[in-house]
Amino acid sequence: MKIELGRCLLGERLAEAGISVDRLADALQMRRERLADFMDNKRVMPLKTALSIAATLDCEVDRLYECTRVEAGAPQQTEP
Numbered sequence: 001m002k003i004e005l006g007r008c009l010l011g012e013r014l015a016e017a018g019i020s021v022d023r024l025a026d027a028l029q030m031r032r033e034r035l036a037d038f039m040d041n042k043r044v045m046p047l048k049t050a051l052s053i054a055a056t057l058d059c060e061v062d063r064l065y066e067c068t069r070v071e072a073g074a075p076q077q078t079e080p
Contacts, residue, residue, distance in 0.1 A: 006066030010039045010053065013064060017057045027056050 014021060021039075025032040030049070037043040045053065045064065054061040 002070040004068045004070055005044060006068060008038050008041050008045075008065055010035065010064055013053075013057050013059055017059075019057065024053070024056060028052055 014024060021032055021035050024030075025035055028049075034043070038045050038049075050061050050064055054064060
């Protein structure tokens with residue numbers, strides 16, 4: 001089975017956690033612009049970054065993106 005990434009859901013996860021982009025950037029020692037690139041779908045998070053973000057926001061890593069499972073047939077949307 002193959003998983004394809006859709007839209008980044010980082011903005012939604014930040015809102016749920018009540019954390020600002022600036023606060024997350026400080027916690028991860030990362031530039032705010034890099035996080036904005038993820039949220040604007042200009043870049044895909046590297047696994048290490050996604051794991052760090054998920055741990056910081058106390059969410060599952062697969063909740064950071066819309067994911068589509070691609071099997072032998074048509075793609076199926078999975079719940080974020």
